Amino acid sequence: MNLKFLFASGKNAKLPYYIRNYAKVILPKYVFQSRLSKKLESIKSRPDANYITSRVEYYNKLHTAQELPESSQRFGELKKSKKVKSVYFLDAYRVISWFKGSFKWNYVPGDVTYIPEIPSIVKSRPISGDNSNSVLLKLDEVRHFIFIRDRLKFNEKLDRIIFRGKVDNKPHRIAFMEKYFHHPMCDLGNITKKKTLPPEWTVEKCTLYHHLQYKFVLALEGNDVASNLKWIMSSNSIAVMPTPKFETWFMEGKLIANHHYIQIKDDYSDLEERLNYYIENQEEANQIIRNANKYVSQFFDKEREHLIGLAVMNKYLEKTDQK
Missing domain, CATH: 3.40.50.2000 (Glycogen Phosphorylase B;)
Structure with a gap:
């Protein structure tokens, strides 16, 4: 069973994920940043524009501008570490690499079950209460976003x-x-x-x-x-x-x-x-x-999923008075 689980568990294969995403880390950031404005602007003309906007508003519930502390981490300072494991580094990098490295954020990787005191990027948040400071991104995707084909009725x-x-x-x-x-x-x-x-x-x-x-x-x-x-x-x-x-x-x-x-x-x-x-x-x-x-x-369209992530982060920067 151990061998069967290793080679045919039904879970996402991590090696292709790492190869694909580390390849993006090697690319110069201007490859992404030069296309950001056009990519965000494209949302308005899409037939699913209202749907995308509703998703963005759900993930990012910030309404009034809140400045982040000057000591906050900059995008350009994101590194893999004991706290920021590979999947949290790569999934966050896939979004923030489209923005200038000088922008600030509060990034809380891992299983987050509380609401931070300042606007923060998280994988998870409590459903109840005012969770607006918990801004969701698609993090630890390779472990969590698994879909399966079922042949049995x-x-x-x-x-x-x-x-x-x-x-x-x-x-x-x-x-x-x-x-x-x-x-x-x-x-x-x-x-x-x-x-x-x-x-x-x-x-x-x-x-x-x-x-x-x-x-x-x-x-x-x-x-x-x-x-x-x-x-x-x-x-x-x-x-x-x-x-x-x-x-x-x-x-x-x-x-x-x-x-x-x-x-x-x-x-x-x-x-x-x-x-x-x-x-x-x-x-x-x-x-x-x-x-x-x-x-x-609704989560199958990878291009749209990434576009929603960019729009969520763009709103985060706007609502932390950085744009």
Whole structure:
């Protein structure tokens, strides 16, 4: 299974990602910067201009100008480091390389579950409250934005729910395992080897394609969002989860319960009831799958995704009084 997972896991291959993006780092920045104005101006004449604008406004909710501290990092100072790992360096560079290196920003890489005190570029943010200082960019894309082709129809799948993930140090995941590990409708497993957890919970990793044998896939938030949610929603299985508390570029805050995913209570007490309902009402289940597939399709246009990222950053500079 380890070899199968290594070569056919269903996840994005990292080597092509690194080659493609490090190649852009080598290019002189004027190659990008000389085209920026024209690229941003092109949004106005696009047939999807209103859609692009709505996405930009969702990611960047800054309304009034706020100056950044003079000590803020400059674009040109971005470097890979222990804090700024390769994927966070490359995904940010793909956007900021289109702008002058003298512009300032507050860049907070990693799993961000709080709202910064000043306007900041983040991968994730809380959905509730005033999160306007948390400006979303598409970061850690190679890990999070996975979409999958599913050849099995919903009615051909097992009447069970599957979960494979890191359970350690995540109380909400531990609570789910304690409640349902031995339940006949559940196939659950922890993929880390933590001695503090029951040893019977520990299993080998399995491929994403193995998950597709099941009608339902559990999407429990980890440090921030549930990283498996994107590929589940691109499949013919259904994501099962409580109402999400955090969001990324995927706009988890826009998802509608029992329209894009099956909602369960925060204490998971209605899991069996919810699964049985959709096993017995398969047309409703198929409608959720169609809705989810349609939702993920908006992220397939890579050129448009990049254009939205540039517009988000351009607004960030405007609202931090730099343009």
